Amino acid sequence: MRTLASFSTSLLSLTKGFIAVLLLATAAHAQSDPMPSWNDTAAKAAIRAFVQRVTTEGGPDFVAEPERIAVFDNDGTLWVEQPMYTQLAFALDRVKELANAHPEWRETQPFKAALEGDLKTLATAGDKGLLELVMASHAGMSTAEFEAIVTKWIESARAPRFDRPYTELVYQPMLELLAYLRANGFKTFIVSGGGVEFMRPWSEKVYGVPPEQVVGSSIKTRFEMQNGHPILFRTPEIDFIDDKDGKPVGINAHIGRRPIAAFGNSDGDLEMLQWTTLAGGPSLGLIVHHTDAEREYAYDKDSPFGRLDKALDAAAINQWTVVDMKKDWKTIFPQK
Amino acid sequence: MRTLASFSTSLLSLTKGFIAVLLLATAAHAQSDPMPSWNDTAAKAAIRAFVQRVTTEGGPDFVAEPERIAVFDNDGTLWVEQPMYTQLAFALDRVKELANAHPEWRETQPFKAALEGDLKTLATAGDKGLLELVMASHAGMSTAEFEAIVTKWIESARAPRFDRPYTELVYQPMLELLAYLRANGFKTFIVSGGGVEFMRPWSEKVYGVPPEQVVGSSIKTRFEMQNGHPILFRTPEIDFIDDKDGKPVGINAHIGRRPIAAFGNSDGDLEMLQWTTLAGGPSLGLIVHHTDAEREYAYDKDSPFGRLDKALDAAAINQWTVVDMKKDWKTIFPQK
Numbered sequence: 001m002r003t004l005a006s007f008s009t010s011l012l013s014l015t016k017g018f019i020a021v022l023l024l025a026t027a028a029h030a031q032s033d034p035m036p037s038w039n040d041t042a043a044k045a046a047i048r049a050f051v052q053r054v055t056t057e058g059g060p061d062f063v064a065e066p067e068r069i070a071v072f073d074n075d076g077t078l079w080v081e082q083p084m085y086t087q088l089a090f091a092l093d094r095v096k097e098l099a100n101a102h103p104e105w106r107e108t109q110p111f112k113a114a115l116e117g118d119l120k121t122l123a124t125a126g127d128k129g130l131l132e133l134v135m136a137s138h139a140g141m142s143t144a145e146f147e148a149i150v151t152k153w154i155e156s157a158r159a160p161r162f163d164r165p166y167t168e169l170v171y172q173p174m175l176e177l178l179a180y181l182r183a184n185g186f187k188t189f190i191v192s193g194g195g196v197e198f199m200r201p202w203s204e205k206v207y208g209v210p211p212e213q214v215v216g217s218s219i220k221t222r223f224e225m226q227n228g229h230p231i232l233f234r235t236p237e238i239d240f241i242d243d244k245d246g247k248p249v250g251i252n253a254h255i256g257r258r259p260i261a262a263f264g265n266s267d268g269d270l271e272m273l274q275w276t277t278l279a280g281g282p283s284l285g286l287i288v289h290h291t292d293a294e295r296e297y298a299y300d301k302d303s304p305f306g307r308l309d310k311a312l313d314a315a316a317i318n319q320w321t322v323v324d325m326k327k328d329w330k331t332i333f334p335q336k
Numbered sequence: 337m338r339t340l341a342s343f344s345t346s347l348l349s350l351t352k353g354f355i356a357v358l359l360l361a362t363a364a365h366a367q368s369d370p371m372p373s374w375n376d377t378a379a380k381a382a383i384r385a386f387v388q389r390v391t392t393e394g395g396p397d398f399v400a401e402p403e404r405i406a407v408f409d410n411d412g413t414l415w416v417e418q419p420m421y422t423q424l425a426f427a428l429d430r431v432k433e434l435a436n437a438h439p440e441w442r443e444t445q446p447f448k449a450a451l452e453g454d455l456k457t458l459a460t461a462g463d464k465g466l467l468e469l470v471m472a473s474h475a476g477m478s479t480a481e482f483e484a485i486v487t488k489w490i491e492s493a494r495a496p497r498f499d500r501p502y503t504e505l506v507y508q509p510m511l512e513l514l515a516y517l518r519a520n521g522f523k524t525f526i527v528s529g530g531g532v533e534f535m536r537p538w539s540e541k542v543y544g545v546p547p548e549q550v551v552g553s554s555i556k557t558r559f560e561m562q563n564g565h566p567i568l569f570r571t572p573e574i575d576f577i578d579d580k581d582g583k584p585v586g587i588n589a590h591i592g593r594r595p596i597a598a599f600g601n602s603d604g605d606l607e608m609l610q611w612t613t614l615a616g617g618p619s620l621g622l623i624v625h626h627t628d629a630e631r632e633y634a635y636d637k638d639s640p641f642g643r644l645d646k647a648l649d650a651a652a653i654n655q656w657t658v659v660d661m662k663k664d665w666k667t668i669f670p671q672k
């Protein structure tokens with residue numbers, strides 16, 4: 001009995017020792033692994049191999065640092081876009097806030113649906129309806145005033161399902177990817193269908209992407225001197241829609257170089273991925289496929305927000321990397 | 337006699353020694369002076385004092401590095417704009433090159449004047465006429481093709497008066513200023529009325545300003561897949577005019593932060609200077625006044641290109657620094 005007990009004790013201490021070694025090894029691995037939230041699957045390997053290739057001086061695929069431009073879609077690629085775009089949640093809150101000054105909205109669509117929280121009717125309003133909401137809620141003030149409104153909202157609003165601020169519903173693996181690319185001499189840009197002035201107030205803090213590296217949709221502004229004070233007034237006119245075939249146009253207008261890496265998640269990113277990867281030269285195209293209903297959402301070709309259909313077919317043809325969120329990501333969001 | 341000769345020799349060697357010391361001191365000064373092509377006048381002192389103030393940590397006017405945005409006009413501020421804008425010289429050359437395919441131009445203004453080199457008639461064509469020339473010569477090809485055309489032209493064309501490439505008719509003092517600001521944590525942008533895609537092919541090499549930090553006027557582009565190859569096609573439609581009250585609009589659209597320093601030379605820069613300097617907070621506004629007919633050109637309120645009238649009055653009111661080229665600049669162009 002004594003021998004057995006002693007053997008057990010030895011085994012226990014051996015096991016403890018083994019676990020300690022294992023933990024140490026894991027910690028060391030985590031430290032040296034710039035993307036610890038990614039499982040060791042093909043997606044991660046493809047990213048690392050690409051970065052290796054374009055940063056190997058003297059190698060056949062070496063790309064000089066100034067040319068290392070990486071573009072990221074925002075909604076559904078860097079943060080959650082379900083059950084609706086965050087900017088739409090913002091617009092609905094704004095419409096409610098402004099409703100007292102607009103009694104006619106109670107009887108006019110899509111404002112009526114917005115005020116009643118009737119998402120079904122809103123969904124039938126289409127792009128035109130959403131545009132009306134955006135114009136009513138995003139224009140009619142100076143750029144400085146709008147920035148203050150966005151900042152206040154983004155700091156206080158919470159996503160119902162997760163009960164967390166929207167800026168915490170960003171994907172931890174993508175934050176690591178952004179940082180990993182920058183550590184390897186890439187300049188990271190956001191190229192989003194969302195409003196550029198809705199993202200800029202928080203993009204640097206949340207993503208490490210400064211305002212001048214955010215490309216997005218915009219409404220027109222008008223310069224005015226008000227009592228000797230210069231302002232830009234936001235007018236209710238579309239300036240540019242940075243989506244679909246607008247994305248390469250926006251990239252060219254703002255960046256003026258062709259990216260070598262593009263990250264998206266929907267058909268809205270198809271042309272950006274084509275522009276980035278089909279011109280010859282080393283490139284990486286990547287699509288985030290939402291497959292994890294439990295930890296986030298699962299959707300693709302039938303989703304009203306972030307519909308992924310054609311771009312998924314194109315991924316297979318063009319050898320773009322497709323991230324299977326459920327399998328490829330260890331964690332989804334940053335820890336609370 | 338001998339004594340006198342000896343005295344002379346001694347004096348000579350003393351003088352030589354003094355000159356040697358003087359030369360050494362000058363060399364040391366040049367080495368420590370980041371703007372050696374500027375005379376030690378008020379303009380240089382104002383620039384250095386401003387940089388000192390915004391970079392002094394803990395000081396009342398300290399500005400964090402990401403907010404140190406400096407914007408530069410191009411024509412007349414960074415390079416020569418007389419006897420006509422360089423881009424107009426490019427457009428005229430292009431029109432001549434394309435003339436065979438357009439026999440109707442021989443009888444249609446402003447093309448007839450362009451083909452005949454009749455600058456007087458061209459000047460009367462106004463903005464509308466110049467726009468027609470630009471559309472005819474800058475559209476109808478892919479962005480990649482246009483870049484190749486610009487690159488070829490800028491490498492071979494020479495400015496008649498100086499018989500030098502246009503990219504050598506940049507102002508040496510301004511090159512030093514750009515570098516000085518960057519060395520102090522500033523991000524330098526070009527904000528020009530000129531075409532953005534006319535500047536981007538050479539801005540990095542000549543000014544150290546990468547394409548993504550060039551803001552300018554633009555025509556529309558359209559994304560197309562041509563035999564599986566993605567292109568952006570340049571269409572003959574104005575997208576944006578980055579001049580006058582368009583400059584703050586362009587700055588906001590591209591940069592998304594308010595600059596703290598702005599450099600211009602004409603009424604086209606007035607609103608950019610207002611936007612930069614009149615919002616409160618530390619700022620520097622500077623106007624290059626062309627006063628040196630001998631080494632460059634002398635012009636202001638009566639010039640068809642780079643007219644400086646209202647902005648000069650505003651400079652006095654708003655305490656913007658006015659550079660008197662003749663007095664403030666030791667040299668104008670880089671040495672051959």
